[in-house]
Amino acid sequence: MTLASSAYGRPLGPLFAPLATQGALAALAPSARLALAAAMAEGLGRAFAPGDTLVGAAGLPTVLHRPTELRFVAIPGGTFVMGLSDTEMGEITALYTPLGRADEARDLVCWSTQPPRRVHVRPFLCALLPVTDRLAHARLADMYPGDDEGYVPSDTPVPFTPRLAAELRGVLGFRLLSEAEWEWIAREGGARAWLRDPPASISLALDPTRDASPHPNAFGIDLLQTGLEFVADAWHEGYLGAPEDAIAWHPRAIPDNTRGCHGGFQDEIEAVRLHAGVREGRHGDEPAAVRFAIDLP
Template sequence: MWNKTLIAGRPAWAHVPSGVIFREVPGGTFRMGMSEAEVEAVRAIERAGGAEDDLDPFFEWTADAQPVREVRVEPFLIARHPLTVEQVRHWLPDYQDDYADADSGTARFEDGADELLEVLPFRLPSEAEWEYAARAGTATLTFRGDGKPGEDQVLHDFGDEKLTTAAENAFGLAAMGSAAELCADVWIPGFKGAPADARPRVGDGPRVVRGGAADVHPWQGCDEWTLLLSAARYEYGEFAAIRPVAALPSAG
């Protein structure tokens, strides 16, 4: 079922039946959430004239990504990029997508992607796993640092040409923060009482979504770049993408 290979010069695991490429994420401990240093970095962008709009709603939102806490994450596999339309059709042959421009584009689901999740042999990442993977060992606004992300960092589809030129983070993951990606956690504002071992928070209600900058592209000058931030989180709304997670393949 699995084939270890090299993709863009880095080790990867290919899920043979579907062709989905996974990267291995090492275990470790990280500080999860929007730190005061990150909030100050956004204020610095605003002071430098890098904000197109009033960022007061953003600063009010930061409470939903606090308090920052230490979380332990075990090793896991995560897809190099969100599932494409073509990949989804491996499990749902009749799948149609009104949002993607090509079969290599990100598949976006309305109503929580329940039909796919019922047949997918993988699971959704927990919020902690997603953010840990997005940060890839960094503690800045994005894995690239505390500078303002640009529109050139947003990807709509994942054809070979785009992926060979797309910047990956240190874990070899592309487009983290680009599409709105569904997590396993139920939406709960803030991290008070959240587990410290990367388990998802479960219950009734909508799930958490991470990312989403490509879903509002072309940008309209409303500070859509904030959706690319590693700590950005919000309640599931109209549609979302799936970046699946799997256990490490057994030895042999």
């Protein structure tokens, strides 16, 4: 089972050419986008069904994986700058200057987000939601204790240890998002820089746990719903030598790298993690959410 996308080694099928860029997809009528959903489902096989509605402000087609009831949205491709540009670094510095912590904020994010680079993204399918408690219990029943007969799994996405995340990937046959794919979604294909609206000032009120309501972006995905999410790439301290395509960089069977922003801020400095380009290292056996991706057929 592949740990990374195989799409970069083959041409994009002509049926899916409108997904190559956001502009090409936007030019399609809604009926043509729904036809794309039907073509994707047919190409992926009997386990998939086409979605009958479009998702997000971008109006993206979807497919449903029948066995798991996971819904996947088609993310259009394109190019973007991954990492923090000088302009973005300046914006972060300006936000923390009134707190007298500009240098601290810059030092916190600079070391892991340089050098910024232009990345080419092929279109792909991304799960609208991470794996839920119910799905994990149904597919990994032997990994959970069976003595609590009164326990009822929920339909809420939950975090998993790296080893359980690897087990889930193996059982379901999907792959994790690459780090570049995750940031492409977080940036809405280059349309935004923050996971929510750009803050006018920094305060603990930005803590995502203070507002638990869904905030899906234009692609229909809410990357703050579960905090940190595993990505396929091995952890690297910066982007020197990183690939120019959005393929996973040295993917690991047991993930050790995450993206996102965990809530429960104890300090205003943590709010910088709401920037789509900011990274956190991941080490040990700490849990994170599992969101799957699929290559187009």
